[in-house]
Amino acid sequence: MRRYGEALILGPGRRVGLTAGHLRLANRFFVRWGLPAVFAGRLLPVIRTYISFPAGLSRITVVPFTVATTLGAIPWNLALAYAGFALGQNYERVASALGPFTIPLTVLLLLAIVAAYYYGRRIGEAEAG
DSSP: OTTTHHHHHHTGGGGGTOOHHHHHHHHHHHHHHHHHHHHHHTTSTTHHHHTHHHHHHTTOOHHHHHHHHHHHHHHHHHHHHHHHHHHHHTHHHHHHHHGGGHHHHHHHHHHHHHHHHHHHHHHHHHHHO
């Protein structure tokens, strides 16, 4: 990512609305917050997936990044393991309570994903133009 990151973000990444301004913003953020941002990012559901890209572009070194990632991943994984255990213990109760709402919640979730995608593209196009 260090060698090709900026070219990758500004090349194909512009199709999803990423600009040089986004890179500058991410770099300023990581100059200020760095490793604490990586740690906190690993605790947050969606951000944990993408925190590596701006961290790599900001030249955070491998060993401190790995330590922050590991320390942030431990509580997240413990929470998921506990949630899975608790759900397994109460599966029948949870399944019967959610049964009538499964299809409407799935449709709402899919609509939210589509709306977020189009909204993000619109913002990216507005910033680029």
